[in-house]
Amino acid sequence: MRKKIVAGNWKMNKTFAEGVELAREVNDYVRYKEGGEGVLVVLGTPFIHLAKVAHNITETSLMVAAQNCATEKAGAYTGEVSADMIASTGAKCVILGHSERRSYYGETSPILVKKVAQALDSKLEIIFCVGEVLEEREAEKHFEVVKQQLTDGLFNLTPEQFAHVVIAYEPVWAIGTGKTATPAQAQEMHAFIRSVVAEKYGQTVANETSILYGGSCNPGNADAIFSNPDVDGGLIGGASLKAADFFEIIKARAKH
Numbered sequence: 565m566r567k568k569i570v571a572g573n574w575k576m577n578k579t580f581a582e583g584v585e586l587a588r589e590v591n592d593y594v595r596y597k598e599g600g601e602g603v604l605v606v607l608g609t610p611f612i613h614l615a616k617v618a619h620n621i622t623e624t625s626l627m628v629a630a631q632n633c634a635t636e637k638a639g640a641y642t643g644e645v646s647a648d649m650i651a652s653t654g655a656k657c658v659i660l661g662h663s664e665r666r667s668y669y670g671e672t673s674p675i676l677v678k679k680v681a682q683a684l685d686s687k688l689e690i691i692f693c694v695g696e697v698l699e700e701r702e703a704e705k706h707f708e709v710v711k712q713q714l715t716d717g718l719f720n721l722t723p724e725q726f727a728h729v730v731i732a733y734e735p736v737w738a739i740g741t742g743k744t745a746t747p748a749q750a751q752e753m754h755a756f757i758r759s760v761v762a763e764k765y766g767q768t769v770a771n772e773t774s775i776l777y778g779g780s781c782n783p784g785n786a787d788a789i790f791s792n793p794d795v796d797g798g799l800i801g802g803a804s805l806k807a808a809d810f811f812e813i814i815k816a817r818a819k820h
């Protein structure tokens with residue numbers, strides 16, 4: 565179902581103690597609903613935090629997500645963490661296809677197809693990231709690139725499976741750079757993504773799909789970004805590491 569979502573992606577930040585404390589603050593914020601009504605809040609924590617944070621959560625509108633999962637179910641894959649293991653911690657969701665995974669760890673679409681299948685098999689919700697690099701935008705290939713990422717990574721799914729996917733549009737040139745897509749650029753791409761989903765799965769499914777924006781979203785620009793009709797929320801990196809900033813972004817999402 566289409567939802568208002570604000571998901572934090574902590575990336576490789578926060579010691580165990582710091583992460584547990586930040587999650588406690590977010591849980592309290594969600595609990596007392598200080599202006600964040602109607603927003604599903606997600607915390608994308610490092611693997612080691614998942615079990616403790618999931619255990620401590622008291623609110624149904626808050627869920628924990630992993631930032632990656634293995635392509636295989638179990639076995640001799642040193643250093644990997646399976647979707648089953650993630651689900652067994654109480655985490656409900658996994659972020660897949662983040663541009664940092666694609667570019668630093670060579671995650672191609674065939675790899676992502678396997679990860680998506682594992683996540684669905686373990687009953688995890690998926691936040692699937694797509695987005696173009698600067699050269700692709702400058703060459704006006706951004707629509708083509710994003711459509712290809714969606715097609716190759718997700719469009720083997722049945723409509724029932726696709727219902728467990730949230731899409732995050734993250735222009736790579738805006739991630740951690742302080743340079744955000746303009747609200748108009750975000751809306752244009754989100755509307756395009758919805759049209760691509762409609763072409764494949766039909767308008768009803770497209771209308772039910774949540775599409776998040778990610779890339780230097782902060783308390784100063786969240787309001788303008790979230791005011792767009794096809795922007796259902798945000799995938800927040802840097803600004804999710806400070807409770808006060810994250811709360812402002814949740815409030816901005818709740819407003820529209």
Ligand SMILES: O=C[C@H](O)COP(=O)(O)O
Pocket residue numbers: 573662734738739740741742778779780781799800801802803
């Ligand atoms: O997953 C989050 C995105 O990569 C955005 O990160 P950022 O908000 O630090 O730019």
